[in-house]
Amino acid sequence: MSPAKQPTRIKELSFKLGDNLSLKLLSLILATLGWLLAHGEQTYHETLVVPVDYFQPEALVLLNDAVLPSQVVIQVSGSRAALKGLTTQLRDGLVKYVVDLEEVEPGLTVHSFRRPPAGMSNLVTMQTVSPAEVEFRFDELSTRTLPVQLTVRGDLAPGYVETERTVEPALVTLMGARSELSELHAVPTVPLRLNTKRETVDQNVALDLSGMHMHPDSATSVRVNVGIAEVAGDGKVVGVPVTFGDGKRFTMDPATCTVSLFGPLPVLAELDSESLRAEVVGQLEQVGKPGTSDVVWDPQVSESGNPGVLIHVAHPRAGEVVVKGVEPRSFKVQSALAQEAPESDAQGN
Numbered sequence: 001m002s003p004a005k006q007p008t009r010i011k012e013l014s015f016k017l018g019d020n021l022s023l024k025l026l027s028l029i030l031a032t033l034g035w036l037l038a039h040g041e042q043t044y045h046e047t048l049v050v051p052v053d054y055f056q057p058e059a060l061v062l063l064n065d066a067v068l069p070s071q072v073v074i075q076v077s078g079s080r081a082a083l084k085g086l087t088t089q090l091r092d093g094l095v096k097y098v099v100d101l102e103e104v105e106p107g108l109t110v111h112s113f114r115r116p117p118a119g120m121s122n123l124v125t126m127q128t129v130s131p132a133e134v135e136f137r138f139d140e141l142s143t144r145t146l147p148v149q150l151t152v153r154g155d156l157a158p159g160y161v162e163t164e165r166t167v168e169p170a171l172v173t174l175m176g177a178r179s180e181l182s183e184l185h186a187v188p189t190v191p192l193r194l195n196t197k198r199e200t201v202d203q204n205v206a207l208d209l210s211g212m213h214m215h216p217d218s219a220t221s222v223r224v225n226v227g228i229a230e231v232a233g234d235g236k237v238v239g240v241p242v243t244f245g246d247g248k249r250f251t252m253d254p255a256t257c258t259v260s261l262f263g264p265l266p267v268l269a270e271l272d273s274e275s276l277r278a279e280v281v282g283q284l285e286q287v288g289k290p291g292t293s294d295v296v297w298d299p300q301v302s303e304s305g306n307p308g309v310l311i312h313v314a315h316p317r318a319g320e321v322v323v324k325g326v327e328p329r330s331f332k333v334q335s336a337l338a339q340e341a342p343e344s345d346a347q348g349n
Helices: 003-040 080-091 336-348
Strands: 044-055 060-062 071-078 097-100 107-112 125-130 133-149 160-168 171-177 201-206 221-230 232-244 250-253 256-264 276-281 292-296 308-313 322-327 330-335
Touching: 044 080, 071 080, 232 250, 256 276, 256 308, 292 308, 308 322
Parallel strands: 044 097, 232 276
Antiparallel strands: 044 071, 060 133, 071 125, 107 133, 133 171, 160 221, 201 221, 232 256, 250 330, 256 322, 276 308, 292 330
């Protein structure tokens, strides 16, 4: 080969090497794009929760006892990008089920959730839905004005009486299902338990509308006033101890008595022999001398200054209690010296 032809061969060889490199790079790019395209078309599955909005008719009353589903669970499939977009839309509140019932008639209506929710992209396919449908039962909205009937349970405790009973308002206007309101003649309240009441009741009491389907604007409660007062009457307490100021030198005969009282019966019911005490007061002629002295119960003993028996009542409401009598009325106060004297005489003899 002549020196003059060498540069030409070198240029031809360089061109062939560069041409192969370009083809290789192009093949690599095409392969990468093919992989990305195949990867992007892969199908994914996901479970999502979709909220439900209801638009109910104003002239009808819903009779469903079960709570309407506030959300629906769907299983969907699609590309990763499509599912990601759907999740974002759900988070932003752009995808939901809308149940429009404003044009329904009284009776049974069925709504299906099998169609995709509003706002869902057609790039996503819905596979399953739960619940698949929901039933609605509607009745005509009716209004009735009826008297209120106060319901009570139990009796007042002994010693209490009911003085009055009022309900305000005496008539209430109910709004609800026509079929249910047509059967009512009066509206009862929930039971008011009287056996636990000790004073006048003045409170709101709910209407007993259990099992009924009412409009939100319907009456729900009334104001109830039940006057409760204590009854005054007679009572007795037995075994009340009789005491003298100097318990060491004197004894009482008898040592206990029965006290007759008048006052509020609930107060009398709380009194017993430990709540009362019969005390001998005043100066006795035989004090310090052998022998005995008779004293009687005297309601005015504290004012006369004469010896007598005074009844003490230990109760916060003692001022409302009147002592009517004491049995026995007379008591003997015996000096301890009188008991010792016969023994001394016997020893002297």
